[in-house]
Amino acid sequence: MDQPLARTQLPADVDDHVRQELQRLRDSIDNLDAALVHLLAERFKCTQEVGRLKAEYQLPPADPGREAQQISRLRRLAEESKLDPVFAERFLVFIIAEVVRHHELIAISRSEANGA
Numbered sequence: 480m481d482q483p484l485a486r487t488q489l490p491a492d493v494d495d496h497v498r499q500e501l502q503r504l505r506d507s508i509d510n511l512d513a514a515l516v517h518l519l520a521e522r523f524k525c526t527q528e529v530g531r532l533k534a535e536y537q538l539p540p541a542d543p544g545r546e547a548q549q550i551s552r553l554r555r556l557a558e559e560s561k562l563d564p565v566f567a568e569r570f571l572v573f574i575i576a577e578v579v580r581h582h583e584l585i586a587i588s589r590s591e592a593n594g595a
């Protein structure tokens with residue numbers, strides 16, 4: 480039986496055609512990763528503004544109803560796009576947890592600034 484391939488670097492003697500094809504795909508992956516970082520940065524700019532608004536008007540940092548709507552919407556979009564909906568949900572939950580943590584920090588620093 481074949482041994483599983485070790486998690487290691489590409490061997491030096493990889494066929495040139497394979498190396499070029501891999502490079503072409505990796506160039507696109509690099510562009511997509513850059514786009515993902517830029518998209519996430521813009522999303523966090525918006526959510527920071529939401530956090531400041533909530534802190535100003537003493538609204539709770541998290542909104543579970545809104546989160547449930549987003550999760551079901553994202554799962555549907557993932558299915559339509561042939562992306563694993565479980566992965567899409569995990570990804571969104573991970574991001575939202577970080578957003579809510581930021582909102583809690585904004586609320587704490589605002590109440591400290593107000594002498595609470």
Ligand SMILES: C=C(O[C@@H]1C=C(C(=O)O)C=C[C@H]1O)C(=O)O
Nearest residue numbers: 526529540541542545546575578
């Ligand atoms: C951004 C908000 O705050 C929280 C973060 C959310 C998000 O990152 O999408 C969604 C709901 C809230 O728990 C919001 O209420 O819209």
